Amino acid sequence: MWLDRNVRCRHLSLLLIALSSLVSACSTRTVLRPNPQPETSYEMVVPKGVLRYTLETGETAVQPIPDKQVAPVYPPSWVHPGATPVTVVAQLVMDKEGHVQGVYPVSDTDKAADHALFEAAVEHAAMQWTFTPLWMEKPNGDGTYELTAKPFSLWYVFHFKVVNGKPIVETAKR
Numbered sequence: 001m002w003l004d005r006n007v008r009c010r011h012l013s014l015l016l017i018a019l020s021s022l023v024s025a026c027s028t029r030t031v032l033r034p035n036p037q038p039e040t041s042y043e044m045v046v047p048k049g050v051l052r053y054t055l056e057t058g059e060t061a062v063q064p065i066p067d068k069q070v071a072p073v074y075p076p077s078w079v080h081p082g083a084t085p086v087t088v089v090a091q092l093v094m095d096k097e098g099h100v101q102g103v104y105p106v107s108d109t110d111k112a113a114d115h116a117l118f119e120a121a122v123e124h125a126a127m128q129w130t131f132t133p134l135w136m137e138k139p140n141g142d143g144t145y146e147l148t149a150k151p152f153s154l155w156y157v158f159h160f161k162v163v164n165g166k167p168i169v170e171t172a173k174r
Helices: 005-025 115-126
Strands: 060-062 066-068 086-094 100-105 134-139 145-150 152-163 166-173
Touching: 086 115, 100 115, 115 152
Parallel strands: none
Antiparallel strands: 060 134, 086 100, 086 152, 134 145, 152 166
């Protein structure tokens, strides 16, 4: 796709916003940020060893950001005082438009007998999530740029717990 100067400037503005988000994500301190859904929060976390796109010289990328996030529902049959907290780690795989195509719980997460209900709650909610596309911008050498949307995946950690008899779900993005 050939871009004129105005489109390149707009994409550069988006890139600057994404870069400021990346800089803030470099903090080693974990801080859960409120999600628009009640009783839910999330944060970006990146697991070690995850494959990433490699940018060529002059190439830039605009990080995808969430458009819509639906909170998982705590399985009602497991809401009781003193319920043990449950953690589900899942990889969300998006197509190049930012639509979730698959939710894959990680095998190293806690596997209690009731864990399948929590994984199902995560999958049901996350399949409704959408993100902005992951844009890659590559210079053509003649002052124009080629803009390409790429598929991507993100990792989330979902924490289910009961506090004062009330079910709470917290989400962190890896």
